[in-house]
Amino acid sequence: xxxxxxxxxxxxxxxxxxxxxxxxxxxxxxxxxxxxxxxxxxxxxxxxxxxxxxxxxxxxxxxxxxxxxxxxxxxxxxxxxxxxxxxxxxxxxxxxxxxxxxxxxxxxxxxxxxxxxxxxxxxxxxxxxxxxxxxxxxxxxxxxxxxxxxxxxxxxxxxxxxxxxxxxxxxxxxxxxxxxxxxxxxxxxxxxxxxxxxxxxxxxxxxxxxxxxxxxxxxxxxxxxxxxxxxxxxxxxxxxxxxxxxxxxxxxxxxxxxxxxxxxxxxxxxxxxxxxxxxxxxxxxxxxxxxxxxxxxxxxxxxxxxxxxxxxxxxxxxxxxxxxxxxxxxxxxxxxxxxxxxxxxxxxxxxxxxxxxxxxxxxxxxxxxxxxxxxxxxxxxxxxxxxxxxxxxxxxxxxxxxxxxxxxxxxxxxxxxxxxxxxxxxxxxxxxxxxxxxxxxxxxxxxxxxxxxxxxxxxxxxxxxxxxxxxxxxxxxxxxx
Amino acid sequence: xxxxxxxxxxxxxxxxxxxxxxxxxxxxxxxxxxxxxxxxxxxxxxxxxxxxxxxxxxxxxxxxxxxxxxxxxxxxxxxxxxxxxxxxxxxxxxx
Numbered sequence: 001x002x003x004x005x006x007x008x009x010x011x012x013x014x015x016x017x018x019x020x021x022x023x024x025x026x027x028x029x030x031x032x033x034x035x036x037x038x039x040x041x042x043x044x045x046x047x048x049x050x051x052x053x054x055x056x057x058x059x060x061x062x063x064x065x066x067x068x069x070x071x072x073x074x075x076x077x078x079x080x081x082x083x084x085x086x087x088x089x090x091x092x093x094x095x096x097x098x099x100x101x102x103x104x105x106x107x108x109x110x111x112x113x114x115x116x117x118x119x120x121x122x123x124x125x126x127x128x129x130x131x132x133x134x135x136x137x138x139x140x141x142x143x144x145x146x147x148x149x150x151x152x153x154x155x156x157x158x159x160x161x162x163x164x165x166x167x168x169x170x171x172x173x174x175x176x177x178x179x180x181x182x183x184x185x186x187x188x189x190x191x192x193x194x195x196x197x198x199x200x201x202x203x204x205x206x207x208x209x210x211x212x213x214x215x216x217x218x219x220x221x222x223x224x225x226x227x228x229x230x231x232x233x234x235x236x237x238x239x240x241x242x243x244x245x246x247x248x249x250x251x252x253x254x255x256x257x258x259x260x261x262x263x264x265x266x267x268x269x270x271x272x273x274x275x276x277x278x279x280x281x282x283x284x285x286x287x288x289x290x291x292x293x294x295x296x297x298x299x300x301x302x303x304x305x306x307x308x309x310x311x312x313x314x315x316x317x318x319x320x321x322x323x324x325x326x327x328x329x330x331x332x333x334x335x336x337x338x339x340x341x342x343x344x345x346x347x348x349x350x351x352x353x354x355x356x357x358x359x360x361x362x363x364x365x366x367x368x369x370x371x372x373x374x375x376x377x378x379x380x381x382x383x384x385x386x387x388x389x390x391x392x393x394x395x396x397x398x399x400x401x402x403x404x405x406x407x408x409x410x411x412x413x414x415x416x417x418x419x420x421x422x423x424x425x426x427x428x429x430x431x432x433x434x435x436x437x438x439x440x441x442x443x444x445x446x447x448x449x450x451x452x453x454x455x456x457x458x459x460x461x462x463x464x465x466x467x468x469x470x471x472x473x474x475x476x477x478x479x480x481x
Numbered sequence: 482x483x484x485x486x487x488x489x490x491x492x493x494x495x496x497x498x499x500x501x502x503x504x505x506x507x508x509x510x511x512x513x514x515x516x517x518x519x520x521x522x523x524x525x526x527x528x529x530x531x532x533x534x535x536x537x538x539x540x541x542x543x544x545x546x547x548x549x550x551x552x553x554x555x556x557x558x559x560x561x562x563x564x565x566x567x568x569x570x571x572x573x574x575x576x
Contacts, residue, residue, distance in 0.1 A: 142491040152487055161492050170490045198494040207492040238552035289492040472521075473552035 008081040010039040011101070014065055015074045017050035019117035021092050022074050026051045028097070028107040035103055045073065045120040065121045066130040072116040076100065091116035128176040138186050139172060141203055156211070161289055163281070163309055167211035178206040181219030190223065191230040194237035196292035200226075204290050205282075211289075212282035212310075217260050218275055221338055221481050222282045225250055225312075228340040228479035229283055235342070235474040239466060240293040245305045245344035246466035246474075249383070250280055250312035251450055253326035254336035256481050257314035264314035266454035269346060269385075269461075280312030305344040316388060316451045323401055325383075325450040329478045336481040341383055341448065342466040342474035347371075349460040351390070357397040360390060361404060364460065365411035369441060371464045375419040375429035377439040381446040381465035381476065384408070387453040390460045405449060412441035443470050507569055514542040516567035520551045525573035532571055 013029065015022040032040050033054040043059040044050055059065055068077065072090035078100065080086050089100050092114045098106045121130060146155055152169045156162050168174065179186055179202070186203035193200045202223070209222045229236045229248060239246055252262055263273035271277065287293045295304065317324050317333070326337035349367040354360035364384065372380040386394075386404070394404055416434035423429055430439065441447075446469060453459070466474050507513055515536055519525040529545070536543050544566055548555050563570055 139490065142495050144489045144491055146487045146489065150487075152489070155489065169487070170492055172488060172490055175490050193494070196494060196496065198496060200494070203490075204492065204494075207490050211492055235552055237554055238550075242552070285492070290494045292494065468550070468552035472550035 009086075010041070010079045010081070011036055012041045012043065012064075012068070012077045012079060013074060014043045014045065014059070014068070014070045014077075014119070015051065015056070016045040016117070016120055017047040019073050021114045021116045022050075024110060024114055025074060025092055025107060028092075028110065029054070031103065031106060032101065035101070061133075062121050062126070062130055063134050065119055066134050070119040070121055073119050074116055075119070125177075128173055128180065132172055132176055139175060139203060140187065140201075141175075141207060143172070160294070161211065161285075163284060163288065165309065167285070168213050170207045170210045174210045175203070175206050178210050178214065178216050178219055179203070181216030182223060184223070190226055193230070193286065193291035194293070195240055195298045196290075197237075198290055198292070200286070200290050205286060208286040208289055209278075209282040212285050213274065213278040214282055215260075215274070215278075218279050218282075221252060221256060221260065221275075221279050221336075224338045224479040224481040225279060225283045225340065226286060228338055228477045229287075231477040231479070233475045234340055234477045235468070236287070238468060239342045239474055240287060240291070241298050241300055242466065242468065243300050243302045244467055245301060245303055246342045247305060247308040247311065247344060248280075248283060249307060249341045249343040249463055250283075251325050251339045251341065251383070252279075252312065252314045252337070252481075253317065253324045253331070253339070254481070255334060256336035257317075262314035264316040264452050268313045268316075268452040268454075269311075276312050276314070277310050280307075280310030284308060284310060307344055311343075313452055316453065318388075319391065319395065319451070321400075322391065322395065322451065325448060326478060328401075328448070329476070331478065331480070337478050338481055339476055339478040341381070341463065341476045342469070343381075343383060343463040344466075345464060347462040347464060349462065350458070351460075352458045354393065357394050357399045357404070358407070360393055361407040362411060365408050367462060368408060368447070369412060369414075371441070371462060372467055373428055375423070375426060376467075377414065377419060377430055377441050378443055378446075379469065380467045381442060381448070381469040383448045383450060383463040383465070385453065385461045385463065386449060386451050387457055387460045388451065388455050389458045391451055401449060405447065408447065409440065409442070414439050414441070445475075446470070448476060510536070510539060510541045510569075513568040514544060514566065516544050516546055516563045516570040518546045518548065518555075518563065518570055518572040520548045520555075520573060522551045522573065522576040524576055528573045529571070 029051045030053050042056040043064050044056040045059050045065055048058040075088055075090040077088040078086045089096055094107050094112045098104055153166055156167045156169055184202045188202045190200050190202055205226055209219055260275045262275045293299050315324050325339055331337045349364055351360055351363035371382045416437040416439050419429050420432050420435050421427055421429040517529045519529055533543050546563055
């Protein structure tokens, strides 16, 4: 019998046995059932033996709780058949419950107030699980069902989804969790992925980010890395196909590096930091799996380089007066930015003897001269990574980053006659016609400078660039995260 | 022990590469126009010059094309131009 048959009002109550407030109001539940009879439906999230009366509806699947978006138990919902939910209250507030139900002596013997407990739908990890089960998660990627005997790790290798190292199996729940890292819709197109030139959705990026081992909080950075790679200036297609060593190298700047725990310090370019390792890997897996860029297929690298597994690090931005790579490229210190450079390897610059900036710049220039080949100029760009100790020497000598760059450029100006083909009994070199010219080693804007590394060690380094640097091939690109 | 079945989401483009048939081969070069495409790799010109000489000596009409850079795919306009103007094309691919 409905309390108010004219408006067809009914009530739904959601409880869980494990909640002391729900236990407290057990007599109230019985009182409500007496009053409303079939106009009250009680849903229990954890144990259908609770409450004793009336017999509750088993919601241990949490389907009803999820559909109703229950956040707190107990929650009492007033429903009107015409309009669905009219209003809801939660926790126990005697006066509120009495007003809400119109039962003046409801729970008269109980304390006045006791806050509720969290709904089971809000247990850790439950939201994604329920979204997968009952929600409209909008995932459209083909579901690959594994047979019982199949090893989940081996399946990923067998299907060609791996770069050679184990991947995290991309289960739907993991992909949904990854997608929580962005506000962007799974079905949004992010761009056309080379070399197969395939339209790619945020969902596919998420799947590959899962496989790379990313946490959801890295996902915006992964998305930005993909957008950077797809900028025409970067020439991802050509970079993938080249016989040269190069592959995307990622430098991350700004607050995001600390927020997601990236490493810019000790061993910044080495192993051991999950964010560094997996963000770089995610792009590589995406190019492989969505783009179809597989070594020996369209990836024709003669030797390749180990950075083709992953090559991603954060810049040390501890010196406020030293502009970051992103700032050199027009961004602000507070911007989070990822920059992609077509490069490879790491060439050390050891200098433990220099005590003047001029001397140190000579060491750096001498090493930079060998990028690609000491006799080839204006060919490959480079990133110079200045270690904190070397930066300190420059800074304590009063040199700015611009001073360092200018000193390097000046030091590298070379008479053409010294580096033309045949000079020094060496066939490689610059065209004969440049014999009488003064040559710059790097194109304008071809030498990029960043800082990373541990506080100890007078060791800087060079990431050498693709020999198709510049407009004819690849230029460094940046993307705001 | 219950063995739970597992589902993975396909990380690939889920594309079956469309199989493209080769165009019919020319049975003879008589009256044909052959395009020579230089992709801007070092010494591509020298290689194609030789081919040019050989083909011209055989009485074949030759047209020359250059890609702006080897590092990037050919512009669509260039592909279309070659397909309209030539019966066959020879590409100087590597250096």
